[in-house]
Amino acid sequence: MRKRQKLIATILKTASSIVGIILLGILVIGYSTHIGLFDTFTVKIKGNQFVTDAQIQKQLQPFMEETYFSIDLDELQSEISSLDYIECVQxxxxxxxxxxxxxxxxxxxxxxxxxxxNFLMDKNGLLLPAKGKAISYYPVPIINISKDMDYKSGLTGEIAEVFNFLVNDYPLFYDNLSEVIIGDEKWTFYSDSKTRIFTTSDNLLSQLNILKNFERTVYPNKQLGDYSYIDLRVAEQVVVKEKYRKG
Structure with missing residues (x-):
């Protein structure tokens, strides 16, 4: 009998708590609606560095007249994602x-x-319009295509593949790379130290791997910057010319 009474008391206590929470919620929502708490909303933006708050706020402007719970977050996400240089939004x-x-x-x-x-290219090969602000903001290597070379549609994909390799597998070389000139069947890399690296477009990644192994071999006695040029165009060979140093 006592166990039954105790069980009933527990059930009543739990039910009272649930009812109390529901009533409190109704009161809070009613009061919030009465004072217009959800009629407007504020926006906090995080994670942006190049894209300004003002650019994002402009995309949100058409939605600012809606109430807090009526706004469609998917639509907001789509509008912000349409901005150049935005990869994803949460x-x-x-x-x-x-x-x-x-x-x-x-x-x-x-x-x-x-x-x-002018375009900036991301790791996926996506071309982004590059104006003065963007060019000065991102200190990245410059790619020039020789005038005597016909541009082909698949070239941007090849460029993205090569640079993803450099960024992920050979960052030391990428960080010191200033320019690449792409010609007919050849790529010439220029380092910040004015060293030229000659390669062919065929098996380019293999040649860059050879360069990486060569750099490991000569370090710490020498660095790539100690050479005037490094020629990788002969299969499985590295032909170099050292820079002239006075004294």
Whole structure:
């Protein structure tokens, strides 16, 4: 009998707590609606560095007249993602009336000129319009295509593949790379120290791996910057010319 009474008391206590929470929620929502707490909302933006808050706010402007719970986060996400240099966006609601915008920007890895227009390219081979601000903001290697070479549609994919290799597998070389000139069946790399590296377009990644192994072999006695040029065009060979040093 006592166990039954205790069980009933527990059930009643639990039910009372649930009812109390529901009533409190109704009161809070009713009061919040009465004072207009959810009629407007604020936006907090995080993660952006190159893209300004003002650019993101401009994309959000058409939605600012909506109420906190009526806004469509998917639509907001789509609008912000349409901005150049935005790779992805995450949106979340934070009570009572804040929308958090978490931005991940694209990371350009090179600058290239195509048909007299400048573009920055990200790791996926996506071309981004490059104006003065973007060019000065991203200190990346410059790609020049020789005038005597016909541009082909698949070239950007080849360039993206080569530079992804450099960024991920040979960052020391990438970080000291200033320019690449692409000609007919040949690529010439120029380091910050004015060293020229001659390669052919065939088996280019293999040649760069040979260069990486060569750099490991000569270090620490020498570095790539100690050479005037390094020629990788002969299969399985490294032909070099050292820079002249006075004294």
């Amino acid at each position: 949106l979340s609601r934070i009570l009572p009336n804040t929308v958090m915008v978490q931005v991940i920007e694209r990371n350009p890895i090179l600058l290239i000129t195509l048909e007299n227009e």
